[in-house]
Amino acid sequence: MKEKKGKLQNNKQINGLRRNKLSFRIAFITVISSLFSIVAIETVYANMKGLIRNYGHIVDVDYTISEYMNEVMIDIYEHQAVVFHHIAEQKKEKKTELKENAKRVEDGLKTTMKDYEAIVRSTEYETGYHELFSLMSAYLHNVDNVMDLSGAGATQTAHYTMTTKLEPIVSEMNTHIVNMDSAIHKDIENLKTSMRESADLMRIISRVLMFLMILATVFNVSYCLRISDEMVSRDLLTGVANFDQLIRVGEKMKRRKKNRLTNYAGLAISIKDFKFINQEYGSVIGDIVLKNYAATLNGYLQRGEVIARNGGDNFIALVEKDRAEAFFNQISKVPVDVGEKMGLTLTSRCGIYQINEDDSIYDVINACLIAVGETRRSGANDYVWFRQERRDEMIRQKDILSGYHKAIEEEEFIIYYQPKVNLKTRTLCGCEALVRWIRNGELVPPNSFIPVLENDGKVQELDFYVFDKVCRDIGDWQRRGIQPVRVSSNFSKLHLHNKQFVDDVLAVVNKHGADPYYLEAELTESSGYEDLDAMKYFVSEMREAGIHTSMDDFGTGYSSLSLLRDIDMDVIKLDRTFLRDENDAKEERMVENIVRMIHDLDRKVICEGVETEEQVEFLKRVGCTMAQGFLFDRPLSREEFEKRLINPYY
């Protein structure tokens, strides 16, 4: 099985979302999430800046440490200078001043060391500080000794001690400070460099990330649009185009400079007996069948052609017009795999329409649907070209249905009465009420609208409309002193599905106070009574109420005799087909026997459609004594019929 890769993927269900709405939502969500991501990057960047600030602080501290160390050294050298001065000085008063000076410098030195200690605590330079502190303590400790020696006049010993013992300590302190200082400066330089590097790196990274983010957003949006487009244009089960997409493609073809739609034929395709597959194998297998069937059909298409699913097992395709028949031949029998061991060969039905210049895509779809509808008629081909008359018929039916409600409301329906005649006495013995539609000033016969209303389930209302007028007229004639005859009114078989039918009939009779004796309900035999029980019930209830029942068009259905046996109707109305050949002896014998049988069953018989005296003679010969037909009267307006009631002789 050829399957167009990528085209026929299953999409998850996203029902009801329209294309733009969906696209907008996805784009909105994507943009929002990208904005969030950008904000996140910005936050990282801001944090980085905070970090850099902290590093800056560390650098500041290092510099301060360095400054303290220098100050310590300066103080030491100053102190040392004062001490040397003290040693060298001979005058007592000057010595006291120098001693105070030395003390002041020493205090200053200690304060600096305290601050130094405070700032250096818990840093990597703490050990260096302690070393410096112990050197300094050693120095200060010995200085007291030197001062005492100098004060006591042992200048030389003091000078000696100073240079031999204390100078190396000072020099060691100096070296220590210089080493530490350069270590600190080196650290600071390294720190600065790494800080600058990581800041630069961070900036580059964040810019790259932002760029990627924008790229991802753009990609996402376009991807989402494409996906949403796919989802709203494809059928969810089969993956072929959906109906909306077909309309879009069709309209686009038509909009082209040279209407491209006319290069194609429209095909409505469905699977024959798909219902059976669903019933027999279940809907899961049914779905697989549909998917594979659609994939096969799709595989047969050529560039520029399209197939769309129109619900259920119905597909519509636009195929190049020269290929339309060949395409149908290709798909008339479609093998599909259902499971590992199961395969089916499906037969397709197809209605084909050759597209014209003026057609819209909707016209095309309508036309090929009408054509495929034709294939369902009994004995029809599986492949049918569209016939214009069929569309006209549909338009006519639509027109009837759309005008019907207004017609009921505005009483456009009127009742005609067709007399029934007793052939022995040639007098009026009853009549049938027949509806007519006065539409736009014209009289429309019932055969052109009753079947349409019946198909659409609307005829019941009309039957009651007629029956209502019949009951009203009977009451009216009685009030006016005109002797009525029994009037039969037609009721569609659809009423038999209604449990209220009997009650509804009786309600109308009671409403007008009509005498049931003058009423008869006609049910057509040819329409086929599926529900015999409902019919039996209706007939017996009518009998109970004193209303006659009759079987219309007897002889046109398939089960006439069994109906005759099972349903106890008062009157049988022979269809006018019994009058086909009144000179045929065989026919005469047959009709004679039927009439006798009806009489034997204690029913009355009347023949419809009597047009000639020969037919009257024939009926008399076969024992049928009542007739209805143009020979006596056509269906008459109420006024005309009243004249017949007053003068009932023929």
Ligand code: C2E
């Ligand atoms: P139907 O009930 O069998 O009515 C008899 C039809 O035969 C009437 O046609 C009548 O005009 C016609 N007819 C009578 N005599 C002759 C004749 O000598 N020659 C020919 N060629 N025709 C004759 P109409 O009035 O056009 O009604 C046609 C059908 O429409 C009726 O057939 C009936 O089935 C249906 N119909 C009429 N009114 C109603 C109604 O109120 N409700 C329902 N459900 N159906 C109705």
Ligand code: MG
């Ligand atoms: Mg009738």
Ligand code: MG
């Ligand atoms: Mg009839």
